[in-house]
Amino acid sequence: MGLRGPGAKAIKKPADPLIEATSEPHPWEAEGLSRAERVIAFMESLPVTSGALAGTTFRVRPWQRRFLKAVYATDRRGRRQVRTAVLSMARKNGKTDVAARLALCHIAGPEAEERGEVYSAANDRFQAGRIFSEICAIIDRVPWLTERISIRRHSKELEDIGGTGTVFAALSADVATKHGLSPSMWIYDELGQSPSRDLYDTLDTAMGARGEPLGVVISTQAARDDAPMSELVDYGVRVNAGEVKDASFHLTFYTAPAEADPWERATWKAANPALGDFRSLEDVQRLAGQAQRMPSREASFRNLILNQRVDATQQFITAPVWMACGAPVDLASLKGRPCHAGLDLAASRDLTALVLVFEDDDGAFDAVPFFWLPDDDLREREDVDRVPYVRWRDEGFLQTMPGKTTDPEVVARKIAELHGIFGFTALAYDRWRIEDMRRELAAIGADVPLVEWGQGFKDMSPAIDVLERLAVEAKLRHGMHPVLTWCAGNAKTTADPAGNRKLDKRKSTGRIDGLQALAMALGAANRHEVQEAWSPMVDVI
Known part of the structure; x- marks a missing residue:
């Protein structure tokens, strides 16, 4: 009910003729319904207030039903297990409409509890008001809700004064005072566009006083790996894959596969479950x-319409270009071909990368990478970097060593072994920690041709140019090695005033060590070819 001030009387609103007042039991009060079925019945009792379907009664689609059944599933005691639910899909697939109905379900529907607190969260005041406005539009058209719920439009608050006493408020990330909340249910709209996790953490950590609290995030993907939404999606993917056991977390994820053709209708459908229904196919085609x-505009299209994690800022190698170079590498066939290597020695607890490149008669290169990490806190590193280090280790894509720091002896022995098999023409290295590596190589008698390779514009710009040219021309084969592919997807460049480029770890969205080592190896190969081409001239002189 609208209030005009302290002690003001309720303002009666015209009822929607579609939803008549009735003394009959509500549909969700029928016997034999599961908890999820009661939620669905409540949502389907409410009108659609806008768009092409305005004036009809809401109908839960099969894909929405699957999400709701997963979230509101109960154990043998009838308790809902899910505490955090994430629904990620492309824009314009009805996220706000679903969020409004779920909020109402916890305010005055079958999920309402005595003196509950329900919140909708968003990144700014305008966005925070969208769910509130949709809830109000529904209340205005449903007589029994009109009688029960007080609306305070100026403060974007509701109160179920005729029932449980549950309150609702719309919160935005740009409002400072949010502590002291005790939410029974909250919904975060478009967390993927939030640069900060402060509001999310405030709501998530405030639910401890409730028996069965629920937080729901409904959002497209974020563009960057280090965004709060990306952390939730990555965690949910691991839960869905069985890598992590967590019955309190659920992810429903609609995204277009990275390798799919972005201009095909089937690709659009993968990220837009409502395509051709209330999501306009014509608009997506446009x-x-x-x-x-x-x-x-491609990066924005991939992020917002295909729900892919694509940063609109300049990426060094795009996913389609990298995947075009994903032909398998036959290690057994490489012996006898010119072999050049690049080594990126990381800090003692970080990722170390060694990449070998083998040139063929057509000027193309096969890349064979090796990676190392300490083994002791590998799962903690997974949580920080949000990648499956344990699975990569188990599948042989990542080498680990006992302890909490990288042992240079382990890396040195592998370098010596590979040099003995393939005979490096050069091993390009950065000065970082190279003295430890020199000492270990000398201790085992490995005579490896080391070539210093600076990480500034002078050395890295020509190496970057070679890598880019080979990738664009599909003259690079890397076999889609998952760790190297991850590094490639993270990499961004920076340029000096003259246009020289280098990989920039500060701008990149994750670890890039593998791509750095690949660029160094290809740069060493290019330098070796130039030196060979000039050597006859030197002899003549």
């Missing part, structure tokens, strides 16, 4: 056409 004609 946006796809613009992205094809204007490459600057």
Whole structure:
């Protein structure tokens, strides 16, 4: 009910003729319904207030039903296990509508509890008001809700004064005072666009006083790996894959596969479950056409319409270019071909990368990477970097060593072994910790041709140019090694005023050590070819 001030009387609102007042039991009060079925019945009792379907009663789609059944599933005691639910899909697939109905379900529907607190969260005041406005539009059209719920539009608050006493408020990340909350249910709209996790953490950590609290995030993917939404998606993917056991967390994830053709309708459908229903196919076709004609819009199209984690800022190697170079590498066939190597020695607890490149008669290169990490806190590193280090180790893509620091002796012995098999023409290295590596190589009698390779523009710019040219021309084969592919997806460049480039770890979204080592190896190969081409001239002189 609308209140005009302290002690003001309720303002009666015109009822929607679609939803007549009735003394009959509500549909969700029927016997034999599961908890999820009661939620669905409540949502389907409410009207659609806007769009092409305005004036009809809401109908839960099969894909929405699957999400709701997963979230509101109960154990043998009838208790809901899920505490955090994430629904990620492309824009314009009805996220706000679903969020509004779920909030109402916990305010005055079958999930309402005595003196509950329900919140909708967003990144700014305007966005925070969208769910509130949709809830109010529904209340205005449903007589029994009109009689029960007080609306305070100026403060974006509701109160179920005719029932449980549950309160609702719309919160935005730009409002400072949010502590002291005790939410029974909260919904975060478009967390993927939030640069900070402060509001999310405030709500998530405030639920401890409730018996069965629920937090729901409904959002497209974030563009960067280090965003709060990315952490939730990555964790949910691991839960869904069985790598992590956590019955309190659920992820429903609609995204287009990275390798799929972004201009195909089937690809659009993967990220847009409502496509052709209430998500306009014509609109997606329009946006796809613009992205094809204007490459600057492709990253935004992939992020917002295909729900892919794609940063609109300049990425060094795009996913399609990298995947075009993903042909398998036959290690047994490489012996006898010119072999060049690049070594990126990390700090004692970080990722160390060694990449060998083998040139063929057509000027193309096969890349064979090796990676090392300490083994002691590998699972903690997974949580920090949000990648499956344990699985990569178990599948042989990552080498680990006992302890909490990288042992240079382990790396040195592998370098000596590989040099003995393939005979490096050069091993390009950064000065960082190289003296430890020199000492270990000398201790085992390995005579490896080490070539210093600076990490500044002078050495890295030509190496970057070679890597880019080979990738664009599909003259690089890397076999889609998962760790190297992860590094490639993270990498970004920076340029000096003259246009020289280098990989920039500060701008990149994750570890790039593997791509750095690959660039160094290819740079060493290019330098070796130039020196060979000039050597006859030197002899003549």
